[in-house]
Amino acid sequence: MRKAEDTFLAVLSDGVIKLDGGSLFGQVPRVLWEQLLTPDRRNRVKLGLNCLLVWNDRHCVLIDTGVGSKEPDHLKDRYGLGTSQLARELRARGVAPAQVTAVVLTHLHFDHCGGCTRLNRSGVPVPAFPNATYYVQRAAWEEALNPNERSTASYHADDLMPLQKSGHLELLDGDTEVVPGVQVRVTHAHTQGHQAVLVTYGGERVLACGDLIPTPFHLRLPYIAAYDRCPEEVLAQKRALLEEAERNGWLLFFSHAPEECLGYVDRRNGERSFRPVAL
Numbered sequence: 417m418r419k420a421e422d423t424f425l426a427v428l429s430d431g432v433i434k435l436d437g438g439s440l441f442g443q444v445p446r447v448l449w450e451q452l453l454t455p456d457r458r459n460r461v462k463l464g465l466n467c468l469l470v471w472n473d474r475h476c477v478l479i480d481t482g483v484g485s486k487e488p489d490h491l492k493d494r495y496g497l498g499t500s501q502l503a504r505e506l507r508a509r510g511v512a513p514a515q516v517t518a519v520v521l522t523h524l525h526f527d528h529c530g531g532c533t534r535l536n537r538s539g540v541p542v543p544a545f546p547n548a549t550y551y552v553q554r555a556a557w558e559e560a561l562n563p564n565e566r567s568t569a570s571y572h573a574d575d576l577m578p579l580q581k582s583g584h585l586e587l588l589d590g591d592t593e594v595v596p597g598v599q600v601r602v603t604h605a606h607t608q609g610h611q612a613v614l615v616t617y618g619g620e621r622v623l624a625c626g627d628l629i630p631t632p633f634h635l636r637l638p639y640i641a642a643y644d645r646c647p648e649e650v651l652a653q654k655r656a657l658l659e660e661a662e663r664n665g666w667l668l669f670f671s672h673a674p675e676e677c678l679g680y681v682d683r684r685n686g687e688r689s690f691r692p693v694a695l
């Protein structure tokens with residue numbers, strides 16, 4: 417078991433998800449994106465479900481929680497989901513669920529917040545991290561509870577309502593330092609109230625991009641998913657955030673990178689490229 421005074425940063429995986437390649441790359445034609453990721457027979461590409469864990473100054477902070485373990489079989493099949501790995505990955509690093517003090521959610525799509533809750537022995541969804549405060553933007557919460565026809569399939573009540581019911585939910589209004597060294601930056605665009613998370617760790621700053629930039633392939637500015645609520649605003653937010661990240665030498669963390677999910681942005685001949693680093 418980890419001790420309160422520990423300090424570390426870790427990348428955790430909840431497994432993989434398969435999404436339609438066309439939806440993931442929006443207006444980019446298949447002849448281009450299939451050079452980056454090979455689709456399966458159902459036109460799906462395999463992506464990571466990556467989460468970031470920061471243990472610093474007696475705070476144990478989890479950023480996003482993957483899909484979790486509650487999905488019914490038909491959704492497991494549709495999205496090519498395997499068994500949830502997050503609990504095992506935490507255990508492997510000596511962290512018990514009860515030691516997580518904060519869960520920061522970039523947004524409330526089920527593939528980012530499904531792991532916030534688990535089914536208890538009676539089959540009732542309860543918070544998976546019983547001592548954590550769950551932080552999300554109020555605008556994201558309101559969208560999730562009142563989805564429209566385009567977004568409703570991405571939100572699952574079982575991921576959300578137990579957090580509110582247990583009193584563990586804290587709604588944020590704008591950019592906030594959630595705990596020392598963990599700051600959220602509202603970007604909207606992918607959803608209302610979507611937030612990136614900027615973590616200060618030692619001498620480094622790590623930006624968890626959420627679904628604003630879901631994979632390193634989306635560093636190319638016009639590569640914008642069809643899932644995004646406001647693609648033009650994604651473009652503007654992505655451009656501004658990447659310029660800031662380059663200028664300040666931030667590490668970037670990608671939720672859905674299929675392999676290496678942490679690295680720096682380099683620029684060669686005017687084009688951005690991804691230089692992965694291992695922790």
Ligand SMILES: [Zn+2]
Nearest residue numbers: 523525606627
């Ligand atoms: Zn999303």
